[in-house]
Amino acid sequence: MDITQLILDDHAEQRRLFSILEQIDHTDVEALTQVWDRLSAFLDAHAEAEEQFFYPELLKLGEGANDAEDGTVEGETEDAIEDHNKLRDAVKAVAKYPVGTGAWIEAVGKANVVNSKHMGEEERQGLTDFRRHAPVQLRHDLAVRFAAFEAAHITGVKPVNKDPDAYIEEHG
Ligand SMILES: [Fe+2]
């Protein structure tokens, strides 16, 4: 296994769930609620799993890839943590609106935009960087921990925003 592949697979699943939501009639509140509950729990658990198992190791081994902020692994990571905070806020904001209303659909769309922009960056920055510099055995070991964490938090995690500078200080 490879943690970079598990992350990529999760991203595909997130895109799939957003596209499912777009294809459910807005009056089918029950189905919208069920799919969004799954997607929102998944988005929060995925970000937390990356923060626990991926980014600390990236900070140790990475050098910054492609268009990484400041061309460094610290810039790359800081940007990712900021994006995770924005995503947690966007996910939380959806709950302010009645499911299936125009405002709800708009809020889900905003979460999709934040997540989509972040995934693209993460894939060509952090994941590229880690594939270039982390040994295969480490990628396997982290994949096991990442998969176990997500399995244990299938119904989500308590979303906690992180201070990017403090995070890099702690793990860098
Ligand atoms: Fe991700």
Ligand SMILES: [Fe+2]
């Ligand atoms: Fe991420």
